[in-house]
Amino acid sequence: MENKDNFIEAYGDFKMRKLTEDDLEQFNGLLRYAFQITMDELLHTGWTEDQIMHAKMPILKNAYVLGWFYHDRLASMIVVYSMKVNIHDNICKMGGVTGVATYPEYTGKGLIHSLIKHAIFHMQKEGQYISFLYPYSIPLYRKHGWEIISDKITFRIKDSQLPKKRPVDGMMERVDLECEDLLNVHDYYSMQRHGAMIRDKLAWDEYWRWDSDDIIAAIYYTKNHKPLGYLIYYIRNDTFYIKEMVYLNTEARHGIWNYISAHYSMVSEVKGNNFSGEPMAFLFEDSEIVETIEPYFMARIINVKEFILQYTFLEISQKIKISLKINDPIAEWNNGVFMLYWEEEETICEKTDDIYAANLVEMDIQTLTTMLMGYKRPTFLYECGRIKTEYYMLRILEQLIPVEKPYFSDYF
CATH class of the missing domain: 3.30.1050.10 (SCP2 sterol-binding domain)
Structure with missing residues (x-):
C-alpha cells in the first residue's frame, strides 16, 4: 500500500512510487535510452521537439506507471494500460504492459522483478484478468508467467505476383485517419474476431503515435456506400507497405487487393504484416510469395x-x-x-x-x-x-x- 509520501516500497536508497506528470522528462528520457530512440529519428517522422516531449503525457494521465527512483532519479519503470480485448466473443478487461525499462547501472538489483510483481497485483485489483505485452525478452517474461499467444507473418509480394483484378460492385476511397467509418469497421471486426483489441481513444493514439506524415487510410465501400474493410498503408522507395488490412467479407478483400494492384506501375513490391496466424499464400494465384513467421505478442492470465x-x-x-x-x-x-x-x-x-x-x-x-x-x-x-x-x-x-x-x- 502507498503511504502519505506516495512511496509503495523502499530498498536502501531506492524508493518505488507511481509516476506523475511532473516526471514526464525523466519518463521520456528512460524510454528513449532503453529503446534506443534518438531525437533525430523522431524528428524525421515530422514531429517537433515539443510534440515529442509531450507525446507520452496521456500515458502518465491515463495509465498506471510505476517506477523505482534512486534518490530523485528514475532508475526503472513499468507501464500498465487499461484496455479491452475480445476473448472468444467475450469483451474482457486487459492490462497492457509496456515501457518496462531500467538504466544499465541499476540492473541486477531485482527492480524489474518487483515492478512486474506490483503490476500483476495492480491488474488483479483492477479486474484485468488477462495481460498482453510485446516482449523484448521472451525468456524474461516466460519467467514471470507470460507466454506467446500470437504470431506476426511478414510477407513480400513482387509486382508480377499481385492478384488480377476481381469484379466488385463497390470501390475504395481514401479517407482521413480519424474517419468515423474507419473506426466503426475496426470496432465491428474486433467484436467478432478472437484476440482483437477493442480500440478506445488511447489505443488508437498508440496505433498512430509514431507514424510519419505519409501514412494513408482507404476504405472499401459497397455500391450502397456501406464500409466493409480498410487498408492502412504508405509508399516509399518503390515499395507499397501495408500497416494493416481489415475486411469483413470476400467482396471487401477483393476490392482492397484490386486497389493495391492498381499501384502496379508505381511499385516493385508489396510488403506487409499478417496477424491472422495463417499464411496468405493460399489466397494468391501465384503462391510463391515470401512469408516469414515470428512470435508476436505474449499474454498472461x-x-x-x-x-x-x-x-x-x-x-x-x-x-x-x-x-x-x-x-x-x-x-x-x-x-x-x-x-x-x-x-x-x-x-x-x-x-x-x-x-x-x-x-x-x-x-x-x-x-x-x-x-x-x-x-x-x-x-x-x-x-x-x-x-x-x-x-x-x-x-x-x-x-x-x-x-x-x-x-x-x-x-x-
Whole structure:
C-alpha cells in the first residue's frame, strides 16, 4: 500500500512510487535510452521537439506507471494500460504492459522483478484478468508467467505476383485517419474476431503515435456506400507497405487487393504484416510469395478463477468435471487446484485443496494461457511435456477449447 509520501516500497536508497506528470522528462528520457530512440529519428517522422516531449503525457494521465527512483532519479519503470480485448466473443478487461525499462547501472538489483510483481497485483485489483505485452525478452517474461499467444507473418509480394483484378460492385476511397467509418469497421471486426483489441481513444493514439506524415487510410465501400474493410498503408522507395488490412467479407478483400494492384506501375513490391496466424499464400494465384513467421505478442492470465468464469467453452456436459492444478511463480492466488464443471450451461470454478482430485490436469500459468487463448492445442502441449494428465483428458480438453488462433495487430 502507498503511504502519505506516495512511496509503495523502499530498498536502501531506492524508493518505488507511481509516476506523475511532473516526471514526464525523466519518463521520456528512460524510454528513449532503453529503446534506443534518438531525437533525430523522431524528428524525421515530422514531429517537433515539443510534440515529442509531450507525446507520452496521456500515458502518465491515463495509465498506471510505476517506477523505482534512486534518490530523485528514475532508475526503472513499468507501464500498465487499461484496455479491452475480445476473448472468444467475450469483451474482457486487459492490462497492457509496456515501457518496462531500467538504466544499465541499476540492473541486477531485482527492480524489474518487483515492478512486474506490483503490476500483476495492480491488474488483479483492477479486474484485468488477462495481460498482453510485446516482449523484448521472451525468456524474461516466460519467467514471470507470460507466454506467446500470437504470431506476426511478414510477407513480400513482387509486382508480377499481385492478384488480377476481381469484379466488385463497390470501390475504395481514401479517407482521413480519424474517419468515423474507419473506426466503426475496426470496432465491428474486433467484436467478432478472437484476440482483437477493442480500440478506445488511447489505443488508437498508440496505433498512430509514431507514424510519419505519409501514412494513408482507404476504405472499401459497397455500391450502397456501406464500409466493409480498410487498408492502412504508405509508399516509399518503390515499395507499397501495408500497416494493416481489415475486411469483413470476400467482396471487401477483393476490392482492397484490386486497389493495391492498381499501384502496379508505381511499385516493385508489396510488403506487409499478417496477424491472422495463417499464411496468405493460399489466397494468391501465384503462391510463391515470401512469408516469414515470428512470435508476436505474449499474454498472461492474471486471475485463473475469474478468467475461467468468463471464458467460452464448447461442448460442455453436466457430467464433466476437470481438476486444473496450476503453478504460478508470482500470483499466489493462482496456485492450487481449481475444480471446473458446469451446471445448466453455467461455468463453475472452485478452488480446492484436493491435490488427488479426479481428472487432474497439471500445468503452469504460461501453458494455461496459451492453451485457453487457442495459440497451441492441448494435445501439442501434452506432447511437449507442458501438460501432465491422463491421455483420455486430452480429448475432453480438445472438445472444450475453441479452435481459433488469436488475431492481434496492435502494438504498444
